[in-house]
Amino acid sequence: MTAVRTLVVWCPDWPVLAATKAAGLPSHVPAAVLANNRVVACSAVARAEGIRRGDRKRSAQGRCPELAVFEEDPARDARVFEPVAAAVEKLATGIEVVRPGIVALPVRGPARYYGSEAAVAERLIDQVASECDLECQVGVADGLFAATLAARRGLLVPAGGSAEFLAPLSTMELSPPGGPDRTDFVDLLRRLGLRTLGAYAALSERDVASRFGADAVATHRLARGLEERPPARRRTPPELSVTHSPDPPLDRVDAAAFAARALAELLHEKLAARGLACTRLGVHASTDNGEELGRVWRCAEPLTPTGIADRVRWQLDGWLRAAPGTRPSAGITTLWLDPVEVVDATALQLGLWHGGNEDPGTGAERASRALVRVQGLLGPDGVVTGVLGGGRGPSDRVRYVPWGEERLPGADPDAPWPGRLPSPSPATVPAEPVAAVVLDASAAPVGVSGRQLLTGVPAAVSVGGGPARAVLAWAGPWAAEEAWWDRGGRRRARLQVLLDGVEQTALLLVREGRAWAVEGVYD
Incomplete structure (x- = not known):
């Protein structure tokens, strides 16, 4: 099956743009967004000063003392992006928010209406610039993956040409910023000599599946210019949609976040009962004054209860805290979630403590109490957890820490380790050689x-x-x-x-x- 002809609107460096717009910072001031004390996004002005993704905070500020630093905040990114999505939606219906900073839509209908794909791209760029005072880039290709990479380059890839367009690109494109983290897998491909998507796509899909597993099959389809998953996805029956009618109507973000959590758990429970997991989520709302709001979120990975709740909360935050004249004129009286597209729940692997629809925090707390009781029977060193740190051999990198003590690595994992064993590491390491x-x-x-x-x-x-x-x-x-x-x-x-x-x-x-x-x- 060939991929759907897709148009992507991409706003470069969105986390930084969102942070600076929320703070009212002028565009000429260098800025960066940090997570875990490392730069995850920076503005073009900051890059001109030598700042790069992955830099430590102190190093970045040493290169550029006037650098404005913001902490990573997905809720802020989504809230500030809502006006951009609304601006795109005025010209083309059926849009999907892939993540804050990226909007995707099938291009066939708009291209027929406006005359060509190039005309649609030009109109959308002008629309975002005039309504949101932002620069964006547009790309068109067969499939979301190829269209996203085309948008980063401002290209309109001819129909049927996605595989040719992708072939010379680096395999590092399989692990984009903000997308699924496939750094280790990409590193493995590069060490095997597969440095381009074309070289990876040339492998047999059967060989890829037997050597690397299910996620590699999905990336292999992307490298070939196909959809990430085969066309076996199912449309969900209407009874799987979940609805909430708050009383009083929702008009505050904190109340909306509480409602989002309860509704997300209910949706996940319904899907799990049928062995399903959601990959495209529709968030819809109506107000006392009859206003109808709706947005579809496309997700690269099947959504967990927390993932559903986050997207609902971000969307409600964007609606309720929008600029005057664009936010709802009354409180939200009905909120419903529609799982637009689902896959088998085998694609969703929950964490050790996250059974059923139990809150992950509650599950972790119960597990902690149980381990403390076992520790009381066996002694302080009777219950330990492994902490991955620096080292060259597999046994050198793991330090066992008694339960309850601070989980610090035995050696700095970020230090250079010449002679370090490359991944994948052995599955079993004997206690004694x-x-x-x-x-x-x-x-x-x-x-x-x-x-x-x-x-x-x-x-x-x-x-x-x-x-x-x-x-x-x-x-x-x-x-x-x-x-x-x-x-x-x-x-x-x-x-x-x-x-x-x-x-x-x-x-x-x-x-x-x-x-x-x-x-x-x-x-």
């Missing part, structure tokens, strides 16, 4: 020379004194530490091997001194 012997074709032991080279070609491996198993493939060796000589003058190196057998086994071997040991087992 298991002795192993690596043999060549003549059954002679294989070691590592001072030049970091194997003394023979691995042909078989014996683990724990067991029978030797044939080596199907191997990679390495790699120096395991920043300095080749360390730990009292002992050398350490790592080797990956794939062993033959009833079930093939992939091992991570480490050589320290004059002996090999199993440091990890891959799934």
